[in-house]
Amino acid sequence: MDRISFDSPAGDFAAISLDHDLGGDDTTRPVVLWLCENDRCPPEVRVHTANPVGREWLTGMARRQVRTS
Template structure:
């Protein structure tokens, strides 16, 4: 099963599918299932991964493994908090 890497700048590691915007990530999640997702927070301009997390919450489509690779400390806190509260937690 695929793993989804959501980041506008850092290329996806080998074996991961790369989404560079929140809209692209939501489209990919809506089209299929993923075994893991890894979040950056800031995706350029006003875009962040917050809409992706909210979509996961609203649709109850969390993958079994959630990672956060952002360098933004406030974004990291929000992402990990949401994944712990509404999803499987963060690895």
């Protein structure tokens, strides 16, 4: 499995695209929580998922982060 380091010297990123369900029990929720807790949520968050509950959670977290930043 590949891993992306958000603490890389490459700097900030402008957008991220997320699918909620990654297979099995894995989701992108831990990634989104980390981004929000570390104030690293980019200004543009795209959500592409067939899971309506997952979509609601991801978009809700992104909206809260943008409002509070």
